[in-house]
Amino acid sequence: MKSIIKNRVQILVHISVWLLLYGLTFYPVLNVMRPxxxxxxxxxxxxxxxxxxxYFYLVPEYLLKKSVLFYFVVSLGLLIVSTLLLNHFYEPRFPGRFFMDREGVRGFGVFPYYRSFVSxxxxxxxxxxxxMYVEWKRNETLRLSVEKESIKSELQFLKAQLNPHFLFNTLNTIYALxxxxxxxxxEAIVDLSELMRYMIYEADKDLVPLNKELDYIKSYIQLQRLRLSDSENVSLxxxxxxxxxxxxxxxxxxxxENAFKYGTDYKGKTYVKITLTITDVSIYLNVKNKIGIFREPTKNSGIGLENIGNQLELIYPGLHHLEVDNDGKNYEVSLTIYQKQSSL
Incomplete structure (x- = not known):
């Protein structure tokens, strides 16, 4: 439907331009009642x-296909032949001598040909x-569409990696209980069911209400509290x-998730501080945890953090600031997302 409307608009624009051209051509003549x-x-x-x-044949078939020399030769030939035919049938000819044209300007016999060629x-x-502009615009629109679809596919891929990763960690929590x-x-199973419901019905969307995301975070933290032997230093x-x-x-x-994973010390105490500040122009997240028991990195360690970094680059290019600080004792992540979100 959009393409039909767009084509109709283009046709109307072309008709309007030619009517304007004819009008500008005939108005001076008709205004003074000249033949x-x-x-x-x-x-x-x-x-x-x-x-x-x-427009419809030569440019797309030759110029846009890099047959530039052939295009210019054919174009020049068409213009020359058209000029000769017009002047042969409709222009007075004065070969080899001066003439007085319609405007009273003296010139050579080739001047009518030159004037027709230029016009x-x-x-x-x-x-x-x-x-060429229409083709460039069409290609640019196609490129942006492909790029958008590519980003969407990549985000879906990142989420597909993220969800099982989170699920495995949560199942380990329930197993420990x-x-x-x-x-x-x-209670942990009920919390997990609520989390999975959110992941199934909301996580495939481009945007979700911020309050739903916060409820999800609260449920997750509650689930973690059930697992921990000492959650006194866990705060949101x-x-x-x-x-x-x-x-x-x-x-x-x-x-x-990363903070809870590595925020437990050798005595079993967990220190995780989460601060989320919402303003009119930004959302600021700060997550700080003490670096606890050393764990040997595995093949899949850090998948979540790597994915979320890629996701931020795709969704908020130039509109986010991510800072990670690791002093060997504390691990701190600060993320600021600047206003771009749509209202729901």
Whole structure:
């Protein structure tokens, strides 16, 4: 439907341009009630024929396909032949001597040919420029569409990697509770079901309400508290108005998950401080954890953080600031996302 409307608009634009050209051509003559020169109609018709022959055939078939020399030879030949025919049938000829043209200007016998050649050549060149611009615009639109689809596919791929990674870690949490025969196991399963519901029904969207993302984070932290033997130093502080704001789903969870994964010391105490500040122009996340028990890096370690970094580059190019600080004792992530989110 959009393409049909677009084509109709282009047709109307072309018709309007030619009507304007004819109007500007005939108005000075009709305004003073002079006879219309015999060559005006043929010349305008030849201009239109050359314009669209060049626009629809020569430019796309030769110029845009890099047959530049052939295109220029054919174009020059067309213009010369058209000029000769017009002047042969409609222009007075004065070979080899001076003449007085319609405007009373003295010139050589070749001047009418030169004038016709220029009047035909200018629209011809404009048609080539216009067709090249249309093709460039079409290719640019196609490129942006392909790029958008590529980004969307890559984001879906990143989420597909992220979700199983998170699920495996959470199942390990529930497993640890079940091994200890903790009465909190059933509550942990309920929390996990809520998290999975969010991941199934919301995580495939481009944007989700910020308050839903925050509820997801709160559920995740509650699930982690059930696992920990000492969660006294686990805190979440959220300030600002989340109403009407939207973010990509699962945007913050990898940083929080990573903090819980490595924030437990050798005594079993966990230190994780999470601060999320919402302003009119930005969302600021700060996650800080003590570096606990050393763990040998595995093949899949850091997948979540690497993916979220790639996701930020794709969604917020130039609109985010990510800073990671590791002094050997504390690990701190600071992420600022500047206003881009749509309202929901």
């Amino acid at each position: 219309i020169p015999s060559d005006v109609f043929p010349k305008l018709n030849v201009i239109i024929v050359l314009f669209y022959f060049n 035909l050549g200018i629209p011809y060149v404009i048609s080539a420029i216009l067709r 079940s091994v200890k025969k903790s009465p909190d196991t059933s 502080k959220i300030t600002g108005e989340d109403r009407g704001r939207a973010v990509p789903p699962l945007l913050f969870i990898s940083f929080i």
